[in-house]
Amino acid sequence: MYSQTEYNLIEISPKLARQQLSRHANSSTLHGNARIINQSILDWDKHESRPCFVVAMEVIDNLAHDVVRYDYQTDTPYQALVHVFDDGEFEEIYEQVYDPLIREYLATRALAAKKYRSPALSSRLYRKLRSQMPLAPNMTQAEFVPTHAFRFIQVLGKHFPRHRIVLSDFYKLPDTVPNAVSAPVVQTRFDGNMVPCTTYLVQPGWFDIFFPTDFELLLQMYNHMCRAGASAALGPARVCSQREFARKYAELANTATRSGENPMLDFYENNKFLLS
Known part of the structure; x- marks a missing residue:
């Protein structure tokens, strides 16, 4: 089976793709x-009708998100735009949702997860009382919506109809940007230490930005988009914790330390898996 299996490694970085191609060309054991395909999976346009596995380990935490906030009175979503001033400062500007990807994501979420309600939307009674207070905001706190993880699922459903997925990522993170739903960690290195930031409005190229994933919502979106119609016969996906995955699939005797600890069970407690 190993010798007959095809492996397609999709690498978005030209530099890393060249390194992998060089290793592949100069090795007799690979x-x-x-x-090695130097391309973004989000731009994939080739149809694969054969059964296959898609393995995505810590991929979607790096995919871009969009920021929305909701009107306190009507729940109407507004999208954030970032205005860059001549001196390099940033400012958020909100307008009604015109971006087609955000609109499609919100519409699909409403269909796939009918009971889901954004944590940014507190109870109507609270919002009504809050709106009557002096200097009350007219919009909720921000929500970072995973529009490009949504695009990733679209690609899987459209071009890999018989796929099964093994996806792992963070479902919670420390030191995230405060006062926002599904907010990212934004950090940079200073004097050899990683320093977290309190905003995502930072200079491009100098900061690491990565997001937690709501796996329960992701599961509903995935089943709606990739396990409907002819693909329904493959059965629904499921979510499990790192510990549950390791206990079922890992060779734990080979990962235990001399002290008796097992990193596969004791570490990565903020990871979950989506499996189909």
Whole structure:
């Protein structure tokens, strides 16, 4: 099975793709059916009708999100735009949702997760009382919506109809941007230490930005988009914790330390898996 399997490694970075291609060309031990493809999975346009596995480990935490806030009275969503001033300062500007990807994501979320309600939307009674207070805001706190993880699922459903997925990522993170739903960690290195920031409005290229994933919502979106119609016969996906995954699939005797600890069970407690 190993010798007959095809491996397609999709690498968005040209530099890393060149390094992998160089290693592949200069090694006699690498798999003959392995291909390195320098492309974003979000731009994938080739149809694969054969059964396959899609393995995505810590991929979606780096995919771009959009920021929305909701009107306190009507629940109407507004999208954030970032205005960059001549001196390099940033300012958020909100307008009605015109971006087609945000609109499609919100519409699909409403269909796939009918009972889901954004944590940014507190109870109507609270919002009504809050709106009557002096200097009350007219919009809720921000929500970072995973529009490009949504695009990733669209690609899987459209071009890999018989796929099964093994996806793992963070479902919670420390030191996230405060006062926002599904907010990212934004950090940079200073004097050898990683320093978290309190805003995502930072200079591009100098900061690491990564997001937690709501796996229960992701599961509903995935089943709605990738396990409907002809693909329904493959069965619904499921979510499990890192510990549950390791207990079922890992060779734990090979990962235990001399002290008796097992990193596969004791670490990565903020990870979950989506499996189909």
